[in-house]
Amino acid sequence: MVTADRIIALGLMALSAYFMWHASALPIGWNGMTGGPGGGAFPFWLSAIIFVTAGLIILRSFRRPKDTGEPFFDQDTLRSVVLVVLALIVTVALLPFVGAYIAIPLFLLWYLKVFGGHGWGLTAIITLATPVFLFFFFEVTLKILLPKGWTEPFFIPLYARFF
Amino acid sequence: MELLGHLADGFGTSLMPLNLLIVFLGVTAGLFIGAMPGLGSVNGVAIVLPLTFIVPPSSAIILLAAIYYGAMYGGAISSILLGIPGASTAVATTFDGRPMAQQGKAGLALITAAVASFVGGTISVLLFTLFATPLADVALAFGPAEEFALVLLAFMTFVGLGGDDVLKTIIMICLGLALSTVGLDLISGQPRLIFFDLPGFYSGISFLVLAIGVYGIGEILYTIETQKTAPSVTPARLTFRELGYGIKEINKLWKTMSLGSALGFFVGMLPAAGATPAALMSYGIAKLTTKTPERFGKGAIEGVAAPETANNAASTGSLLPMLTLGIPGSPTTALLLGGMVMWGLVPGPMLFIEQPDFVWGLISSLYTANLAAVLVNLALIPLFVWALRMPFTVLCALVFVLCLVGGFAPSQKLHDVWLIVAFGVGGYILRKADYPMAPLVLALVLGPLMEKSFRQTLISEQGNVLAFVERPLSGTFIALSAAFLLLPLIKHLKRLTGRVPSAAK
Amino acid sequence: MGYIFTRRTLMALAASTTLIGAAPALAEDWSPQKPVEMVIMAGQGGGADRLARLFQSIIQQENLSKMPILPVNKGGGSGAEALRYLKDKGGDNHTIMATLNSYYTTPLRTDIGVNIEDFTPIARMALDTFVLWVNADSDIQTLDDYVAAVKESGGTWKMGGTGTGQEDSLVTAMLEKEFDIKVTYVPFKGGGDVAKNLVGGHIDSSVNNPSEALGFYQAGKLRPIAALTPERIEVFPDTPTMTELGHGLVYWMQRSFVAPKDMDPAAVAYYTDMFEKLAASEEWQTYTTEKALMADFLTGEALQAYFLEERDKHADLLGSMGEGS
Numbered sequence: 001m002v003t004a005d006r007i008i009a010l011g012l013m014a015l016s017a018y019f020m021w022h023a024s025a026l027p028i029g030w031n032g033m034t035g036g037p038g039g040g041a042f043p044f045w046l047s048a049i050i051f052v053t054a055g056l057i058i059l060r061s062f063r064r065p066k067d068t069g070e071p072f073f074d075q076d077t078l079r080s081v082v083l084v085v086l087a088l089i090v091t092v093a094l095l096p097f098v099g100a101y102i103a104i105p106l107f108l109l110w111y112l113k114v115f116g117g118h119g120w121g122l123t124a125i126i127t128l129a130t131p132v133f134l135f136f137f138f139e140v141t142l143k144i145l146l147p148k149g150w151t152e153p154f155f156i157p158l159y160a161r162f163f
Numbered sequence: 164m165e166l167l168g169h170l171a172d173g174f175g176t177s178l179m180p181l182n183l184l185i186v187f188l189g190v191t192a193g194l195f196i197g198a199m200p201g202l203g204s205v206n207g208v209a210i211v212l213p214l215t216f217i218v219p220p221s222s223a224i225i226l227l228a229a230i231y232y233g234a235m236y237g238g239a240i241s242s243i244l245l246g247i248p249g250a251s252t253a254v255a256t257t258f259d260g261r262p263m264a265q266q267g268k269a270g271l272a273l274i275t276a277a278v279a280s281f282v283g284g285t286i287s288v289l290l291f292t293l294f295a296t297p298l299a300d301v302a303l304a305f306g307p308a309e310e311f312a313l314v315l316l317a318f319m320t321f322v323g324l325g326g327d328d329v330l331k332t333i334i335m336i337c338l339g340l341a342l343s344t345v346g347l348d349l350i351s352g353q354p355r356l357i358f359f360d361l362p363g364f365y366s367g368i369s370f371l372v373l374a375i376g377v378y379g380i381g382e383i384l385y386t387i388e389t390q391k392t393a394p395s396v397t398p399a400r401l402t403f404r405e406l407g408y409g410i411k412e413i414n415k416l417w418k419t420m421s422l423g424s425a426l427g428f429f430v431g432m433l434p435a436a437g438a439t440p441a442a443l444m445s446y447g448i449a450k451l452t453t454k455t456p457e458r459f460g461k462g463a464i465e466g467v468a469a470p471e472t473a474n475n476a477a478s479t480g481s482l483l484p485m486l487t488l489g490i491p492g493s494p495t496t497a498l499l500l501g502g503m504v505m506w507g508l509v510p511g512p513m514l515f516i517e518q519p520d521f522v523w524g525l526i527s528s529l530y531t532a533n534l535a536a537v538l539v540n541l542a543l544i545p546l547f548v549w550a551l552r553m554p555f556t557v558l559c560a561l562v563f564v565l566c567l568v569g570g571f572a573p574s575q576k577l578h579d580v581w582l583i584v585a586f587g588v589g590g591y592i593l594r595k596a597d598y599p600m601a602p603l604v605l606a607l608v609l610g611p612l613m614e615k616s617f618r619q620t621l622i623s624e625q626g627n628v629l630a631f632v633e634r635p636l637s638g639t640f641i642a643l644s645a646a647f648l649l650l651p652l653i654k655h656l657k658r659l660t661g662r663v664p665s666a667a668k
Numbered sequence: 669m670g671y672i673f674t675r676r677t678l679m680a681l682a683a684s685t686t687l688i689g690a691a692p693a694l695a696e697d698w699s700p701q702k703p704v705e706m707v708i709m710a711g712q713g714g715g716a717d718r719l720a721r722l723f724q725s726i727i728q729q730e731n732l733s734k735m736p737i738l739p740v741n742k743g744g745g746s747g748a749e750a751l752r753y754l755k756d757k758g759g760d761n762h763t764i765m766a767t768l769n770s771y772y773t774t775p776l777r778t779d780i781g782v783n784i785e786d787f788t789p790i791a792r793m794a795l796d797t798f799v800l801w802v803n804a805d806s807d808i809q810t811l812d813d814y815v816a817a818v819k820e821s822g823g824t825w826k827m828g829g830t831g832t833g834q835e836d837s838l839v840t841a842m843l844e845k846e847f848d849i850k851v852t853y854v855p856f857k858g859g860g861d862v863a864k865n866l867v868g869g870h871i872d873s874s875v876n877n878p879s880e881a882l883g884f885y886q887a888g889k890l891r892p893i894a895a896l897t898p899e900r901i902e903v904f905p906d907t908p909t910m911t912e913l914g915h916g917l918v919y920w921m922q923r924s925f926v927a928p929k930d931m932d933p934a935a936v937a938y939y940t941d942m943f944e945k946l947a948a949s950e951e952w953q954t955y956t957t958e959k960a961l962m963a964d965f966l967t968g969e970a971l972q973a974y975f976l977e978e979r980d981k982h983a984d985l986l987g988s989m990g991e992g993s
Contacts, residue, residue, distance in 0.1 A: 004595075004596060005596055008592065008593065008596045008598075012334060012338075016341075019341055019356065022355070022356045022357075022358065023344075023355065023356060025355065026348065026351065026353060026355050027351075030626075036617070036618045036620075036621030036622055036626055037618065037621075038351070039348035039350060039351040039353055039355055040348075040355060042340070042341075042344050042614050043341050043344040043345075043355065043356055046337040046338075046340050046341040046344075047337070047341050049333065049337045050334050050337045050338055050341070053330050053333050053334050053337070054334060056330055057330050057331070057334075060330070072595065072596075073388075073595075074388060074389075077387065077388045077389075078388065080387050080388070081384050081387055081388045081591070084383075084384065084387060084563075085384065085584075085587075085588055088380070088563065088567075088584050088587075089584060091567065092567065092577070092580050092581060092584055095577060095580065096577055100568065100571075104564055104567070104568070107560075107563070107564070108560055108564065111556065111559070111560040111563070112556065112557065112560055115556065116554075116556030116557070116559075116560065117556075118554070118556065118557070122557070126557065126560070126561070130561070130564060134564075134568060138568065138572060141210070142196070142202070142206060142210050142572070143210055143703065143736060143738050144206075144572045144575065144738075145575070145702075145703060145705070145738065146568065146571065147571070147577065152702075155702065156701045156702060159701065159702045159703065159735065160701070163703060163735055163736050205712070209721075209739075212721065212725065213721075213724055213725035213728045213729070214728075302864075303864065303867055303868035304868060305868065306865060306868055306869075306870030307854075307865075307870065346744055346745065347744065347745045347746060347748075347831070349831045349832075349855055349857065350831075350832060350855050351832055352746065352777070352831045352832035352833030352834065352837075352855070353778070353833075354745050354748065354778060357745075362744075362745075362748065362749050362752040362753070362780075363744075363749070364744075365744030365745030365748045365749040365752075366711075366742065366743060366744025366745070366749050367744065484864075488864055488867075488883075488884075489860060489863075489864075489883040489884070490860050490861065490863075490864045491860065494712045497712055497714075497717075497718075498712065498721075500718075501717070501718040501721050501722070504718060504722070504879075507954070507958070509882060509883050509886065510883055511882075511883020511884060511886065511887055513883065513886050513887050514883075574740075574741075574742075575740050615857070619854055619855070619856070622852060622853075622854050622855075623826050623852065623854050623870070623871065625824060625852070
């Protein structure tokens with residue numbers, strides 16, 4: 001737990017250093033001429049505070065080490081979390097190519113059948129009903145087009161029908 | 164009473180059968196749109212706006228008001244049931260609404276939210292009717308300095324009350340504020356923090372993206388990990404006995420609700436402030452004035468009622484500057500304003516004199532929309548509660564899909580969907596290490612306003628920092644902010660000094 | 669086309685399933701097959717957004733397009749986001765973009781890898797005008813009063829406007845140069861915000877578009893000092909123009925539509941025709957007179973030439989402003 005705490009604080013320090021580097025592209029000082037801080041001042045000094053505070057967290061962890069010995073990640077369930085995150089990443093990566101109407105049912109199919117262990121009946125109903133709902137709710141009613149990718153041509157008759 | 168006569172005429176229009184039907188349809192549609200994570204009243208109003216040219220303007224404005232109100236009610240639904248605030252105004256509702264749902268009191272929380280919204284809406288509409296014209300001047304007195312002071316106050320009411328690890332809270336606030344500076348620097352007109360030169364960052368990081376990421380994806384990942392097997396969300400029930408109990412409980416909340424309504428209306432009325440600070444301040448004040456602050460954050464019913472009254476009251480309040488000054492207080496009112504312009508109505512001080520039919524028709528439709536919203540909402544609560552009883556994996560899968568699609572919908576950028584996944588994972592890890600999420604999200608919402616008004620003031624005042632305290636209104640707010648910050652600190656120190664002898668050993 | 673077009677608008681709000689009137693018989697070879705995306709170079713609620721949504725509703729009301737036009741705001745980075753987006757849409761026949769002056773100023777100010785010459789011009793709908801405003805409570809009645817007051821303030825005169833580098837700041841720079849004055853420029857988020865702060869006395873003057881200040885003007889809260897147009901604006905007959913007063917200051921905000929690179933010429937013809945019908949519609953005509961817009965329709969090569977000419981002008985303007993403060 002203490003190790004994880006330190007690693008996260010280190011990560012935040014790295015992130016804030018990256019922010020500071022980006023922010024310093026704009027003036028970070030107090031500009032007397034225009035009155036008030038420059039464009040980079042807010043992000044820079046806020047990141048600086050993160051940097052210092054995260055450093056304090058690390059120092060604190062050395063000063064009173066009360067490691068409960070409890071692991072940060074539960075090994076059994078960490079696997080599930082990593083799997084779900086990977087599935088999400090794959091789904092989003094697929095969106096621009098195969099479109100929402102293939103990527104999302106695929107995700108649902110995997111999640112319900114493989115990950116959730118549900119029966120085929122329930123899986124089929126949800127996997128098929130969700131895209132229909134999405135189409136009518138988002139596209140037809142709200143006029144928000146979802147990414148289609150290669151499936152675009154198949155939607156032209158649907159557009160002609162419903163718009 | 165000229166005013167009452169106008170109002171009676173207005174009701175004559177809004178109570179016509181066709182218009183009543185429109186109200187119910189609009190409210191129901193708004194409710195569902197608002198309940199979707201990612202979608203809110205802006206989306207509802209944007210879609211209906213072009214359609215309103217087909218129906219007469221009086222019916223059109225009723226439809227828009229109905230959708231607006233419906234979506235405001237709906238926002239609380241996803242906050243309570245899923246813990247994902249559908250709009251920034253509903254962030255404060257998650258603090259206690261979510262714990263209530265986890266304890267199996269989702270029904271009670273939803274009823275409270277609906278009733279509180281109704282009370283907030285009604286009181287604010289009354290205030291609107293009575294004081295619309297004189298209050299316009301108050302809104303005008305608000306310049307950048309006052310805006311800054313007000314946002315600071317909203318922030319402090321929250322920060323001062325937080326009970327989390329101080330260092331980690333500071334980090335999250337600064338991170339939220341730093342993320343809020345991504346995009347274009349308004350003052351110098353230059354892009355900043357465009358990470359990896361991705362064009363998606365030019366428009367900054369939207370609140371919805373962060374909220375859906377950390378509350379939607381992050382929260383479910385956390386639940387998946389912490390609950391090894393079955394989910395622990397207590398199945399929610401809703402019986403008439405519970406409804407009765409709920410009404411009795413809500414009856415005790417009058418103080419919280421009337422305070423929240425008045426506060427919400429006045430804060431919502433101020434241009435640029437709007438419903439988010441109002442809901443926060445209302446929550447903060449409810450926690451400060453209660454005798455049992457330790458219950459807050461763990462499912463206190465006041466913690467749901469306070470922000471919900473305030474945000475609904477604020478949504479009415481934000482119509483005031485739009486009608487009297489032509490200044491929209493929120494993106495939704497900006498669209499409504501656009502609609503009015505298209506109907507040939509000129510918003511501004513003359514509207515009340517030249518177009519009384521329209522103004523009072525709108526006000527009376529606010530009443531009817533509000534009433535319709537609470538009825539439809541109460542009728543649908545069993546349905547929403549039932550949805551929670553789905554098997555956990557099914558619910559998760561659907562929420563994931565809603566998060567992805569809901570995150571894409573507002574800006575229609577895949578960039579945002581990637582960010583949602585990234586924030587989800589990041590938020591999950593930070594949450595595990597006990598970093599609080601609410602300060603992060605709220606800092607992102609309030610950050611741009613704070614920075615902008617701070618720098619505008621300094622530019623106008625040639626760099627004179629004292630300008631903030633010299634102006635009476637902003638000075639008062641700053642003094643209040645300081646009090647809010649110091650009060651809990653003193654309390655904390657007292658407790659600490661009292662405990663030191665025993666803790667030292 | 670092998671499909672039957674049934675006009676069924678399945679709106680959740682069944683209240684309005686009445687889109688009466690058959691589509692006008694368009695005899696062109698091309699018509700959109702899917703909803704057309706209308707990218708707006710500005711955020712929600714601003715003047716550009718309002719106008720784009722007005723176009724959308726007129727198109728829908730008058731049945732000018734077979735497929736719905738869907739507005740999408742991409743206002744990030746003063747329109748940099750929208751320009752980059754349009755660049756990636758090369759060859760797309762279902763995307764158009766509503767532009768304003770940032771169409772040329774943004775690529776000039778920051779290098780975003782976009783050359784506006786690549787885009788396909790569709791139609792210029794209107795030119796918006798600029799007027800110099802002060803609070804009606806002030807003593808300033810004429811341009812001379814104004815210049816004297818600014819000079820007397822010694823640089824503390826607060827001029828409000830939209831973000832630095834955007835139109836209002838350019839106009840301010842033009843004024844500073846012409847009258848040899850120095851003002852403190854306070855950027856706000858949008859024109860409405862500026863007008864409100866002027867009425868509230870938080871700033872001393874502004875160069876709002878008439879549509880943003882009209883409500884306050886009619887209520888007697890704001891006073892127009894001079895218009896930056898060649899001729900007097902119809903709704904302010906008593907306000908002199910800068911040209912009349914002997915200062916050749918004219919500045920326009922253009923409102924046009926462009927399309928991605930390599931759009932099918934038939935599609936370009938379709939959209940041009942659509943906007944031409946729009947420009948002739950009664951709603952548009954009423955709107956332009958009421959809001960003091962100059963409806964000035966321009967298409968094709970002439971429009972492209974106009975864009976390039978304006979870009980050169982703005983390059984000079986920006987150069988003389990000496991950016992980088």
